[in-house]
Amino acid sequence: MAAASPRIHEVPDDVLAAIDFCFDQGWTDGLPVVPPQVDRVKAMLAADARPPETVIATHPATGLELTLHSAAVNAVMAGCLPDYFPIVVAAFEAMNRPDFNFHGSTASTGGSAPLLIVSGPYADKIGMNSDVNLFGPGNRPNATIGRATRLILRNVFQMLPGISDKSTQGNPGKYSFCIAERARGNPWPLLCEAQGYPKGTSSVTAYAGGGFCNVENHGGNTPEQILGSVADAMANYGCITLGQSVVILAPEHMKIVGEAGWSREKAQDFLFAAARRSVDGMKGVGKYRDREYDTQHGEGAHPLAAEGFLHRGLKPDDILITMGGGDAGGHSCFIPSWSRGRGSIMQHAPIRERT
Amino acid sequence: MQLYAPTSTTPKRKSVRAPVLASLDGARIGILENGKLNAEEMLNEVAALFVQRHGCTVKKLAHKSNASAPAPSTTLTQVAQEVDFLITGLGD
Numbered sequence: 001m002a003a004a005s006p007r008i009h010e011v012p013d014d015v016l017a018a019i020d021f022c023f024d025q026g027w028t029d030g031l032p033v034v035p036p037q038v039d040r041v042k043a044m045l046a047a048d049a050r051p052p053e054t055v056i057a058t059h060p061a062t063g064l065e066l067t068l069h070s071a072a073v074n075a076v077m078a079g080c081l082p083d084y085f086p087i088v089v090a091a092f093e094a095m096n097r098p099d100f101n102f103h104g105s106t107a108s109t110g111g112s113a114p115l116l117i118v119s120g121p122y123a124d125k126i127g128m129n130s131d132v133n134l135f136g137p138g139n140r141p142n143a144t145i146g147r148a149t150r151l152i153l154r155n156v157f158q159m160l161p162g163i164s165d166k167s168t169q170g171n172p173g174k175y176s177f178c179i180a181e182r183a184r185g186n187p188w189p190l191l192c193e194a195q196g197y198p199k200g201t202s203s204v205t206a207y208a209g210g211g212f213c214n215v216e217n218h219g220g221n222t223p224e225q226i227l228g229s230v231a232d233a234m235a236n237y238g239c240i241t242l243g244q245s246v247v248i249l250a251p252e253h254m255k256i257v258g259e260a261g262w263s264r265e266k267a268q269d270f271l272f273a274a275a276r277r278s279v280d281g282m283k284g285v286g287k288y289r290d291r292e293y294d295t296q297h298g299e300g301a302h303p304l305a306a307e308g309f310l311h312r313g314l315k316p317d318d319i320l321i322t323m324g325g326g327d328a329g330g331h332s333c334f335i336p337s338w339s340r341g342r343g344s345i346m347q348h349a350p351i352r353e354r355t
Numbered sequence: 356m357q358l359y360a361p362t363s364t365t366p367k368r369k370s371v372r373a374p375v376l377a378s379l380d381g382a383r384i385g386i387l388e389n390g391k392l393n394a395e396e397m398l399n400e401v402a403a404l405f406v407q408r409h410g411c412t413v414k415k416l417a418h419k420s421n422a423s424a425p426a427p428s429t430t431l432t433q434v435a436q437e438v439d440f441l442i443t444g445l446g447d
């Protein structure tokens with residue numbers, strides 16, 4: 001069915017009144033938005049060569065569609081500049097794949113939010129932060145790209161808190177959850193390279209993140225000690241599931257791992273093997289299920305999955321590891337996945353710059 | 356000042372409810388469980404009440420591999436051919 005024309009509202013030429021109008025319409029996340037004035041939306045749309053009515057994502061249950069135009073309106077409201085728009089678009093192209101399950105991960109009591117990890121030269125080009133205070137405030141592209149993603153889920157897909165978003169507690173990433181991968185000093189191939197994109201092509205990875213777990217270790221000086229503390233966070237009883245993982249190593253921690261000659265793959269193997277709980281322990285907290293154990297240990301089980309244990313995830317490459325954050329401090333993090341199972345699988349997409 | 360609405364421009368999908376069954380007596384029941392802890396047990400208990408009170412028969416137990424995604428249309432199409440009504444719900 002053909003889409004209707006975008007609706008235009010006439011409001012007085014008063015920016016503060018326009019901000020209040022947006023609040024009154026229920027279009028915001030509780031914070032003021034930039035009024036989506038027509039000329040600003042057109043400038044945003046100029047960052048993508050395709051027609052504005054191009055559909056980039058569809059809600060699997062309601063059929064609501066996200067067009068470039070709707071995405072641009074919400075990007076303006078979030079405070080994005082046009083240069084940021086290709087990342088917002090790529091994020092939804094990734095999230096639109098059925099395995100990401102953006103409906104479930106947004107609607108669920110689990111309370112996840114899409115974590116976006118931008119990898120490659122485009123992050124530097126638009127001034128994204130991959131450094132100090134990585135997950136904190138203060139950087140416009142990080143803050144507004146993540147916010148635009150959330151506003152689209154709210155306004156276009158109608159994932160409304162308390163109505164269609166039933167998060168028990170939610171998490172702060174539901175305002176904005178977007179970082180850049182740190183290239184400086186990173187001993188491993190960047191994610192965009194590991195994902196197989198041509199040199200010079202940046203990517204965005206979307207992951208339904210269930211919160212944030214700081215991993216502090218200022219005393220460890222071997223990969224086993226550093227990654228051992230990460231694995232312990234991954235396997236805590238509150239977090240351990242068959243789901244995927246994101247681990248962002250602080251530069252101090254990455255230096256220890258990298259200088260010992262560990263590759264990303266070796267670190268993934270170590271974390272998968274170490275992030276586990278015994279069957280008895282899982283039974284002790286009431287979280288053991290035969291079905292999950294069989295999924296991990298049945299046909300096609302990874303050789304590192306030990307009998308009598310539940311590991312986090314199904315295989316080592318379920319664990320995305322890269323580097324981010326400031327030079328000082330032994331603070332890495334583990335981002336647990338949404339859902340207790342395999343309800344959402346992380347996806348990535350190339351960032352298409354308009355040339 | 357002119358502001359664009361940030362909402363979807365997709366026309367509202369027209370959906371209609373299935374016609375109400377004339378009678379539950381002797382009807383064939385399908386169960387669609389979502390894979391969550393206790394879902395199957397809870398739905399079986401509900402179905403048992405229909406069996407007991409209306410002489411229904413449980414014909415089909417279908418599963419969702421992903422609790423939070425819509426049931427695949429192939430699952431629904433197949434179940435619809437074999438049952439008169441379907442019981443589903445969240446288990447946890």
